[in-house]
Amino acid sequence: MSWQAALLLKQQISLLDYLQGQGWKPARQSTGGRLMGLCPLHCDHHPSFLVDPNRNLFYCYGCGRGGDVIRLAELYHGVRFADALAVLRHWSGLGSLLPDVANFYQMQLHRHGEAVAYLLQRGLHQAEVIEELRIGYAPGRCLRAWLTSLGYSLETLQQAGLVNPEGHDSYSHRIVFPLDGNLYGRSTGAATPHRFLPGSKGGLYAWEKVRECPEIILVEGMFDLAVLWQAGYRNVTCSLGSHLNAPQFRQLCADNGKRRTVYLALDSDANGSGQTAARRLSQRLRAQGITTRRVELPNGHDPNSFFVGGGNAHEFQCLLERACL
């Protein structure tokens, strides 16, 4: 991409829109229409991040970093200039597209018995939870035609990763969860279990809803989160994998990180790899002053299989109370 194209992209993308798309919120107004908020680039406890929407620039009084939207993307995602451009181009192209995709897949869910059967098999039966998570179903072979009828070009759909180079829907026979700037698809069959669109998986799921909670339960998978919601636990967030990316780790540390207890309810693998991952994460969070508790699920279980296997809210509560430091 040429410098001219980079310049154009910089003018097209509002820094404020991009920040808000990543879950950033201004804490207060400053002079000249400028905004102050917590810095998304370091573990900030008092708003020290200044955004000037008119000049499309930022500066942090805490970590001393500043610049334009491309610089922000470089620092935020920890990538080089060329990759930051790719991330931004991808993000700007997804603006209206992802909500259209999510709506379409949501409409498909109840038209396909196999999708509802899969949800039941994973212990998900509450209509309100399914609705609130905007769970959908990608049957395959129909998204491309639908989006084309809405006016999206094939090129746009391929760039977003929704249609593969052969021209077929990328998501097929998958339960779909819309994320912030991405789309998670869980295979109901033998295909690769997990699929995301190219680009970042984004921050922690529904972080805005839990960030004020003094106790937060962190899980790896969306089906873990869904059954916990059903069981009445709303202080749950999900990292979509056992590895936290840099923005997710910063979210756990930011704001009132030091007043927060994080319950790590990660998968308990028979070979112990999940437990090792939880111990490492626990150490990294403690180094930031955060209290952590490791929830010990029965061997070979994750929160989803715990509930599917007959576990109930009371038994899960006992696990939380027994969780070790």
Ligand SMILES: [Zn+2]
């Ligand atoms: Zn900073």
